[in-house]
Amino acid sequence: MYNRILIANRGEIALRIIRACREMGIETVAIYSEGDRGSKYLEFADETFCVGGPKSADSYLRIDQIISAAEVGNVEAVHPGYGFLSENAHFNEVCRDCNIDFIGPTPQAMLMLGDKNTARALARKAKVPVVPGSDGLIEDEASALRVAHEIGFPVLVKATAGGGGRGMRVAANDLSLKTALQQAAAEAQAAFGNAGVYIEKFVEHPRHVEVQMMADHHGNIVHLFERDCSTQRRHQKLIEESPSPSIPKSVRKSLCEAAVRLIQMANYTNAGTVEFIVDRDNNFYFIEVNARIQVEHPVTEMVTGIDLIQQQIRIAAGEKLPFRQKDIECKGFAIECRINAEDPTKGFQPSPGRIESIFVPGGLGVRFDSHVHAGYTVPPHYDSMIGKLIVHQPTRNGAIRCMLRALSELKISGIKTTADFHRKVLSHVDFAEGRIDTGWVERNLMGKN
Amino acid sequence: MYNRILIANRGEIALRIIRACREMGIETVAIYSEGDRGSKYLEFADETFCVGGPKSADSYLRIDQIISAAEVGNVEAVHPGYGFLSENAHFNEVCRDCNIDFIGPTPQAMLMLGDKNTARALARKAKVPVVPGSDGLIEDEASALRVAHEIGFPVLVKATAGGGGRGMRVAANDLSLKTALQQAAAEAQAAFGNAGVYIEKFVEHPRHVEVQMMADHHGNIVHLFERDCSTQRRHQKLIEESPSPSIPKSVRKSLCEAAVRLIQMANYTNAGTVEFIVDRDNNFYFIEVNARIQVEHPVTEMVTGIDLIQQQIRIAAGEKLPFRQKDIECKGFAIECRINAEDPTKGFQPSPGRIESIFVPGGLGVRFDSHVHAGYTVPPHYDSMIGKLIVHQPTRNGAIRCMLRALSELKISGIKTTADFHRKVLSHVDFAEGRIDTGWVERNLMGKN
Amino acid sequence: MSNEQDESGEVFGIARIRKLMELLREFDLNEIDLQDAAQRIRLKRGGIPMVSAMSATGMIPASSAAATSTTKSEDDKNAVFIKSPMVGSFYSRPKPDQPSFVKVGDVVAPETVVCIVEAMKMFNEIPAGISGKIVEVYVKDGDAVDVNKPLFKLAV
């Protein structure tokens, strides 16, 4: 096992990793930008290095400074968290070149799954259903039209290197498809330096269901069941839960087994998530693999009782998974609400600033993972998420009521947060009955159709 | 089920009960003293009543004011929490006379078990082992000496109405017994208005193990396994855990079964705790029944997944227990540390005052039940406990490490707390190996023998 | 434990200044002025002493054992409140068909009964506890009141 790990991230996930390490007896080296200097969670690390200015590009994305910190800090491994460099295969490779373990998949697996088109091909090979589509990059308008006519409108034009909704367009007919192709390619070129796009059948009112995977370096692969992340606003997840409230048992089983086949086919190791969309008839289609730990991993931890961060570290250090598939139980119901420093009454605009006061909810089955406290200033430079409120209860209805209770206790003054917005969602009959799809928030709570 | 409940308590347990009620959809009426006016947790109640001045005798012990609040507040039941009026059979009776349910046992069961001597007789009837002793109140010195010679020195002189170590004396020979009898009787008369004392064999280096009981009004009785509360300072519990790290499986089984027999014999209903001491040979002896919810109930909640406060309310409202003994599992290991506003470097003297800043620990398996926050002023009028830090992990070693991690995160400035003291205990090899008895803290950490 | 203690040796140290302010308040001072060569700390408080703001009007001190009436400085300096000494239901009149004990504009003496608070089926007559003129009534018949709840505002 490692003696010392560097955490190449900030905020709540940096704190989450520090916590896992401390419980394992592993020393931690934290990095920080000038924008995070003085943050209290840094006191929980054994050593800290300032790696540059407040902007991510000047600090949390500076591979050179981070590697220097890893070397000077004398660590044996780097945990990248999520975001920033977590899915950067180059960083992954540089770590390994410097003889520092990267806690995550191999650069090869990362590259293979990072390209959506390759991942899609792999899925087909593993007999994992994919959304009908172009089976490769679109070379010209004519072939795009031909594919669209084959699979039927509406279709989705997507960037092969894309993510977070960028380089993505819906087309309902020949004309809009032509425009969409141009726009998506231009946007993808600008955002990712890769103009490659492909076409998929547009699934209406899809639910987002993903499977948490864990694979060691000894050929053992397990799934830790699914998470339903259908409550989204503009492709940003707001609420995640496990198990999914809306898929039948048999579908759940097929879904999890499909995810295992894909991960096996990719020779993937460490933690990863296989994302699917599920249509109204409970057909599921593979979307992509997230080759990292995810924001919403705690809901899986709550229902399985397994510490995913500790497992990531153990796997990277070469240990065998300490459980087999049949040992993993999904017990009770867990829900997570992302608490963002945003003002829902003003189009969710970021609301950085000083937290004057905060009351942290407690009680049975309540977990608040956050690095903030009264007196903490939310910097304007990063993601607006300031914490994750997670509940775990024996019944889903109990979990919803517990979350509503906990949200009402989470009183934060000084900045605006999404806490009250979550209460609206959780109080809605559609949420209670598991009728949320990825467009539900926009249709029902944003005054749009 | 009730629509509205009054909470006849303050601080963390008042908040705990508010939380349970909110999750059950029950409205709450909170009472407060002038010393607690403006406390944030009161905002979570639906209605609040000031019942008097800061001193407990002027407010939280004012049965008249509390009953008035219950009537004006239009509640159907009162939850007494722990301490204050929770084991006051008169208050219990007044509630019922006013047609308000008292969430706890009947006044009869409370009275019967509240008198240690009666409880002891009942235990013997239920074939629950008791510490060898006088089997009744001591009438004169001569009979005390006779009993002492029968059971052998050292012996313990205890007040029949006592609690918390008051009216209690150890005697090692005839001479010290005579003195002890006088002192204990005088102290008991002063403290409880009842000079009755009895004699017991003094068990050296005992462990304190108690069994959580739950009984409904339909004859169903279950135990929720044991808690080990051996880490004490001057008979005050500091750390509690479940399961006990030091008793063999067979002893655990006998212990729990004995507790069930006693509760059944007493016709006891609602939540209660049967306390035992366990000697070095794992013989256990009944000590007393706590006829209320206890401070340390969360450790049982963590290992069983059962919300004890919600269950108390359901039982009082006439519901049947929703589980049978065989349905109750004890999963993993839970530990609780009581966080007191005390200065361990100054003989644990109370340290009331304003909390300037606080960092609340989070993460997997961590629960912090507390009503305090940055800016909260700990009043000097009440118990010094400001919160309970609870962890739950798959292994005991994991729980200890998790607690050490969480304690180190719990940074409170403005007042002194026992957090660092707990770290000393938890880091000790004796704690790791389950070798703590009720005198261990004094012998090992207080510079005394 | 805290950083503030460490910096307390310094003129601009927050911990020291807080301590001084606490002393200022504890001893009810108006000003602290400390000088040592180039160093100076000066703290000032309002022209009028803080707690004695209302004592000029000869009001009953807030520490009187009975909660019946205590004082409070609000918008005007001469206002006093008659507060409820107990939890219960407020009634302005002895019986539903009878007039109110008092109304706005009435002058009351300390022993004047101003209302009833019903608690546990008992009707408790509440005396004013102080002399003055009723200028406002805060509660209606049947309202729930608790300890120290302001019932009437008096001009004294």
Next chain:
Amino acid sequence: MSNEQDESGEVFGIARIRKLMELLREFDLNEIDLQDAAQRIRLKRGGIPMVSAMSATGMIPASSAAATSTTKSEDDKNAVFIKSPMVGSFYSRPKPDQPSFVKVGDVVAPETVVCIVEAMKMFNEIPAGISGKIVEVYVKDGDAVDVNKPLFKLAV
């Protein structure tokens, strides 16, 4: 590491002034007036502007863009720091058997190399970035340094 420590070096740090204002409000004071030689913080409430922080000496602003050397007011007004621009290991000399680039008392020009920071097997020569006289060295050979870590104190 905490905000308080960061502020403690600087008299006019915003965090400190905020603390003072909070104290002013908490203790309901009218004025705080702190002086230490040429430095003064004076906060007033009611009618008069609240903050009037002033400095008799013309100080160099702390917000200079380059990280290599920024200024900081500590005990003396003319101190400037040469800070590390990167994470790495500090070396005071080109090779172990050679003398230090600079030592206390040396006068440096902006382009004077003052040390090496080794990062990823690369030896990066660090220029002073400013003219002045070295009055203190904060790090030893082999010490880990990070971005903006003060390496040298200069009198300018």
